[in-house]
Amino acid sequence: MQDIHSQRILILDFGGQTTQLIARRVRESGVYCEIHPWDIEAQALNDFKATGIILSGGPESTIAAGSPRIPDQVLTLSVPVLGICYGMQALVNQLGGEVRAQQAHSEFGYASMALQGECALFDGLNDRDNAQTRELDVWMSHGDRVESLPTGFDVVGVSENAPIAAMANVQKKCFGIQFHPEVTHTVQGAKIIERFVLQICGCDALWTPGNIIDNAVANIREQVGSDDVLLGLSGGVDSSVVAALMHKAIGKQLTCVFVDNGLLRLNEGDKVMETFARNMGVKVIRVNAEDRFLERLNGESDPEAKRKIIGNLFVEIFEEEADKLTNVIWLAQGTIYPDVIESAASSTGSAHLIKSHHNVGGLPSNMRLKLVEPLRELFKDEVRRIGVDLGLPPAMVYRHPFPGPGLGVRILGAVTKEYADILRLADDIFINALVKHDLYDKVSQAFTVFLPVKSVGVTGDGRRYNYVVSLRAVETIDFMTARAAHLPYDFLDEVSRNICNSIPSISRVTYDISSKPPATIEWE
Ligand code: XMP
Secondary structure: OOOOOOOEEEEEEOOOOOHHHHHHHHHHOOOEEEEEEOOOOHHHHHHHOOOEEEEOOOOOOOOOOOOOOOOHHHHHOOOOEEEEOHHHHHHHHHHOOEEEOOHHHOEEEEEEEEEOOOOOOOOOOOOOOOOOOOEEEEEEEEOOEEEEOOOOOEEEEEEOOEEEEEEEEOOOOEEEEOOOOOOOOOOOHHHHHHHHHHHHOOOOOOOOHHHHHHHHHHHHHHHHOOOEEEEEOOOOHHHHHHHHHHHHHHHHHEEEEEEEOOOOOOOHHHHHHHHHHHHOOOEEEEEEOHHHHHHHHOOOOOHHHHHHHHHHHHHHHHHHHHHHOOOEEEEEOOOOHHHHHHHHHHHHOOOOOOOOOOOOOOOOOOOOOEEEOOOOOOOHHHHHHHHHHOOOOHHHHOOOOOOOOHHHHOEOOOOOHHHHHHHHHHHHHHHHHHHHOOOHHHOOEEEEEEEEEEEEEEEOOEEEEEEEEEEEEEEOOOOOOEEEOOOOHHHHHHHHHHHHHHOOOEEEEEEOOOOEOOOOOOOO
16 A cells, blocks of 8 residues: 655744645645644654745744744755745745835735746646736735745746745755635645645645555554444534544444434434445434433523533433443544644644634533544645545535534524424425525525524414424534525525525514624524
8 A cells, every 4th residue: 555645745834824725726736735833843844854944924024023933944955845935035035135115015806916937836827818018917925025036946927916926946945835725716726735735745635535445445454453342423424434444444343322412413423324324234223312301401502601511411421331342442433634733733832813703512521531532634625525435425424513412503592392393494404495495505605593583474374373494594614704605596495495484483584694793693
């Protein structure tokens, strides 16, 4: 089996907002990479044995005192280097060129970069039809700019506000680009990163879903041997892919516990059992705990208190089940690479931390079990791709995120079985309609919220006085900011009619048009 980690790109993070995107583009080119903070220890940098190094962008100014610096080793190792934005300016600064603050000429957003001379990063690329005009549409975001180059470098790209928008030292295989190739607004960005890692660094495209799976299977087998493993299966993407992967690796040594808390979507528990237990032959213990959850939640209307009750009871039940399985040594978890990067960044405290999302599984950290985390190296899109390769239904793998506390935070105030049942039906109508009209994949997250207020309605047989639901659909990249999706009125009209016609206890449907901020995506 090929060692898919043998060729590897090191991405040094200077706190850029899009550093993870650089890593995703490198992986999409078929090459393994890791992100480390710019002040990585010298020993760790050596041990990494990078085939090439990419320096990220960052919010600071390279000419300010005490600003982050490229480790000296990077400049003396003879591996290819690509500096992006701050990374380019840091190269210039540390190699003897000049960077100047240019507030009046800062460039944010789209720019056209004219190519000059030959450069392996850009050769043959052109965003204009006319071969005489070699220009690329790129996305810029910088205040300072490069005024003069270090010895050995040539200008290979010019934009209106950056006379040195790209530079190259061909002999040293050292490149700098002022624009961000990792964002999709830079039309040829993915190609440029691919050029760097495949042609300039000479890597092979080994990082493919099939190879990732083979490698993960071998690692799992080596790690757990003949021990038994426990997994908390939620039906979400990460735990589902872990289940499929672990099952492929160790078959019956894996036991999954699926806790049905009564706050899941319509028929979700049955679907999870069908996919895993029936179709794939995974050992799944289903714990029907609806009554216990509803009893604990009884009368509680505070959102945070509800979250705590649901999270704590989940852990309690999970531990009860784990205690029954006396042979289990390992706990499998669906930790993915962004979780790893964020906790590393917070432990060094050096990077500008991006807010972490709510913790999904919420499993106990003090369990007696040892941890196996087979998705630790993967981004979400890679997890999805291997999920499909492992035979999971694409509809499950590409589903919108669903919060750990489930419908518990979509029923405003006190939770009852009556409310949960009504909400499940309405939500199912909304989601099915989105799928039918080809809108599901065009929004980032969609769901229905139950409002425990009554409103008057009128139907053929008279007056109604019943509950209200709100539809919510958002578009977002990172779930930290979002805007309400502009769903067509005709579509909303159809969903509203279907809900009121088929669920007599709902008299009114509204559409939530709030953005985040000031609202949040969920209502609680
Ligand atoms: P908010 O409501 O904070 O949601 O704008 C952002 C994203 O996080 C999800 N979310 C949660 N996920 N446990 C989770 O596992 C939670 O308590 C929780 N609250 C919100 C939400 O669905 C959205 O995708």
